[in-house]
Structure formats: C-alpha cells, structure tokens
Amino acid sequence: MVIKHKNIFTTESPWSDSGKVLLCLDTGSWRTERPVLDVAKCNYCGLCALYCPPQCMKDMGDHYEVNLAYCKGCGICATECPRKAITMVPEGEFSDGDS
Amino acid sequence: MVTASKGQVRVITGNAVGAYGAMVCRPEVIAAYPITPQSEIAEQLAQFKANGIIDAEYVEVEGENSAMNVVLGASIAGARVFTATSSYGLVFMYDALQEASGFRAPIVMVNANRETPGIHAVSSGQQDMISARDTGWVQIIVENDQEILDQVIMAYRLAEDNDILLPVMVNYDGFYLSYLAEAVEIPQVEDVDAFLSPLKKQPPRQRLVPGLPIGCGTHGIEMGYVEARYKHCQAMERVKNKVDEIDKAFGDYFGRYYGGQIEEYRMDDADIVVISSGSAAGTVKTVVDAKRDEGVKVGLIKLRLFRPFPAERLIEVLKGKKAVGVIDRSVCFGWKYGPICTELKALTADFGPMPVLSYIDGLANLDITVPHIGRVIDEVDAAARGKPYQDVTWIPME
Numbered sequence: 479m480v481i482k483h484k485n486i487f488t489t490e491s492p493w494s495d496s497g498k499v500l501l502c503l504d505t506g507s508w509r510t511e512r513p514v515l516d517v518a519k520c521n522y523c524g525l526c527a528l529y530c531p532p533q534c535m536k537d538m539g540d541h542y543e544v545n546l547a548y549c550k551g552c553g554i555c556a557t558e559c560p561r562k563a564i565t566m567v568p569e570g571e572f573s574d575g576d577s
Numbered sequence: 578m579v580t581a582s583k584g585q586v587r588v589i590t591g592n593a594v595g596a597y598g599a600m601v602c603r604p605e606v607i608a609a610y611p612i613t614p615q616s617e618i619a620e621q622l623a624q625f626k627a628n629g630i631i632d633a634e635y636v637e638v639e640g641e642n643s644a645m646n647v648v649l650g651a652s653i654a655g656a657r658v659f660t661a662t663s664s665y666g667l668v669f670m671y672d673a674l675q676e677a678s679g680f681r682a683p684i685v686m687v688n689a690n691r692e693t694p695g696i697h698a699v700s701s702g703q704q705d706m707i708s709a710r711d712t713g714w715v716q717i718i719v720e721n722d723q724e725i726l727d728q729v730i731m732a733y734r735l736a737e738d739n740d741i742l743l744p745v746m747v748n749y750d751g752f753y754l755s756y757l758a759e760a761v762e763i764p765q766v767e768d769v770d771a772f773l774s775p776l777k778k779q780p781p782r783q784r785l786v787p788g789l790p791i792g793c794g795t796h797g798i799e800m801g802y803v804e805a806r807y808k809h810c811q812a813m814e815r816v817k818n819k820v821d822e823i824d825k826a827f828g829d830y831f832g833r834y835y836g837g838q839i840e841e842y843r844m845d846d847a848d849i850v851v852i853s854s855g856s857a858a859g860t861v862k863t864v865v866d867a868k869r870d871e872g873v874k875v876g877l878i879k880l881r882l883f884r885p886f887p888a889e890r891l892i893e894v895l896k897g898k899k900a901v902g903v904i905d906r907s908v909c910f911g912w913k914y915g916p917i918c919t920e921l922k923a924l925t926a927d928f929g930p931m932p933v934l935s936y937i938d939g940l941a942n943l944d945i946t947v948p949h950i951g952r953v954i955d956e957v958d959a960a961a962r963g964k965p966y967q968d969v970t971w972i973p974m975e
Contacts, residue, residue: 483804490808493792494793
C-alpha cells in the first residue's frame, strides 16, 4: 500500500496542539449568551478558567477574558465564580457580529 | 546472563496474585470497583495502600465506568495505572475502553472472565472479553496463578513501550483462577524495576500538563480520525512480535517462559491439534499426555494473545497438520462456530485445507472435563483420517 496521506499528528498517539490543530474552527457562532466580566469584582482566582469546558478563558495577567470564537455560552464560569463577577448576557444585546 | 533473585513463594488466590502483580510494578494511580469474582483484587490493593506497601493514589469510584475514566486521565497525565474488573463491569466501561485505546493510553487491566448478562450470570466464561474484542485493546489470556502475575509485569513492559502505547487486558478464568490458591513466586520489586527499566530509557511519552492545553484522543473527524485508526492498527500488528520478545526477555531474567503469542505443547511431531485457552489449557495438556501414551500424535496450541490475533504464528504451526479442534468458552451470536474458531477459520486459506472442528464448552461454570477433551481429540483424530465429522458441537448439549 502506498501511503499518500501526510500525517496530521506528529506523535504516535493522536496528540495535537490545541491552539494550532483543534482550536482552528470558530465554534462559538451558535452561542445565545456570552459571559461578561465585571473586572472590578474579579480577584483573578482562576476558577472560571479551570471549569471552562472548552478551556477558552484567556489569562490576561490580572483577570480572565473569554475567547468568543470558542465560547458556547454554557454559563459554567458565571455559576462557578465565587464573587459573581461574570454575568451571562443574551447575544441579542450585542452588535459586534461575534454571535 | 543477569537473572532475577529468588522471589518469595506464597500460596495465594488468583485474585490476590493480580493485586501482587500490580504491586510489584509500582502503579501510581489505581481505581477499581469490586465485582464478583474480582472483588478480592480491589480489596487487596486497598489493603496494600492502607498498609503503606504501595505508594499509589487509590481512587474510590462509584462504578467501573468511572474506574476506567480515572485511570485513563491519570495515564494520559503520565502515570502508571492499574485497574481490574469482570463481566458487566467490563461492559459498563465499554465506551471508556474505546476512549482509552483511542488515546493510546498504556493502561494495564486485569479482567476475571465471567459471563456477561447483568447481575444474573454469576459464572465463569470468556464472553466478557470476547464481547470487548473490537475496543482496540490488547487482550491476553492466561492459564494459572503464576502466569497472572508474570503476565501483569509483561503487560506493563508491552503497554508502555513507545512502539506500542496500547492498553492491555490480562484475562483469567473467573471463579476457576480467581479463587484458586496456588503456590506463586512473587518477584522482588527491585527485580521488576530492572525488568521494566528499558521503558525508562525511552523518550518520555507525551502527556497532559496543567496550564498547557493540548488535545488527545480519537476525537477527530475525517483524516485525523483515519490517521489515528491506521496508526492504532499498525501498532496492533507490532504487538505480536513484541509479545514474543518480551516473553523471551522475561524468561531469560525470571526463568519462566510462556511462549509469547501462543504456547505450543507437544506440537513438533503432532498430526492433529487442539486449540484452547485459559485454565482449560492445563487440563488439555493432561489429556494430550494420556493420548500420546495411546499413540495419538496430538498437540496443543494454547492461545495466549487474542487481540491482536496471532495469525502468522498460527499459520506457521498449523501448516502440514491434518486436523484441528478448537474449544471455545464463549459463543458467537449469529455465527455458528465459537469465536476463536471463527477467527481461526479466516486463516484456512493460509494454513491449508483441513477439518476444523468447533467445540462450545465450559459456559457458565460448566467444567471442560478430561472426558470432554478426550472426546474432542478422538473426533479430531477421526476427522484427520477422513471420517465424517460435525463442524460444531455444543458438548454440554449432547
């Protein structure tokens, strides 16, 4: 058998750099609500990033910011935030075209 | 040649042996849920942990699905892991089995073979492992207590080899071996360390690290998935020779050889062959000896490796033989032969036309007895001489 396929994974197991291979498609387009952070309330504890299922919270040094290309709007970050710093806001209230 | 020092000999049950096998390999994370006839392994490992004999995280879980997912997570974080199950515990982790092999996680699991339908079938039989055939795991069947222990050690050497990286299931007959106490030599932990030391000379395997998001698993679509599957199947092919090599290395060091993929017993000048596996193979050896005394040139192939199926070695040893009988301890729904016989029949074109007789026996705690095996050998012998034969026989039904 002549293999014409060029390997996608460089390792024997299907490991992939999530930034390059996995997180390459905009999968947040069907979100109905987005998390909005009140930076004044945030104490940078990191629980939102820890609990985020697609791991799309970006570490900004003193707070976390959501990457809207991958956020599905599940609201777990808002529920887990001990300081209630995150509010889920319906996408209809935004006009930035991210939704 | 460097050899291992003498181990401690103890008379312990097959289940305890499974726990000792794990203990001497120093797993870092263990998660197991008790199920008849495996419970003693979960208990014994918890006792080892309580007594400080093992330095492992022992995660108490609420079921087998969690057990497999816990050891899977720990394995892809780089830990050496161990779990044990049986019957519908194996069924309950069916999806996790496929996740684990898709992740190419080198998990070692002991499975005490038991019939599968829910809580009702509390009896021995290989149906559980047979039904997990296509989950991508390496499946090995052992015959006695010492072999359980030795095979667990060899399983780590196989699973964690960077050429392989596959989960390995070590199967033994539940009830028969799980509760059978035999004298077993337990190797020194330092000697097991030495035997497993080639694994440490490899580049460390890719693993999950906190703070470094990375993806793994056969989660892709289209070509990413196809590539992962292709590599998985290629690794399965490499398992066969690797099992033989590891068996040789184990025997050279510890003094016990098992034959690798298959054990050949009195096969050299045999005209006819019985294929069997698990604890029944011990009985078959006794009957083969008796039939040899009567002048019947019969040999036994003990199938040790079920997945991948040892096609090449079976073809090699079966070529030129006159007839073969296969004793299966499970059934194939919708295919009249036993499962191992069905697989063997796929090789008929390669090992040459000869009568292949399928026998179903030993289901649900029924013994595969000396008279049963004697009858198998007589019928295979008659078939080899050109007499008509039944292609499938359910021995307990006649």
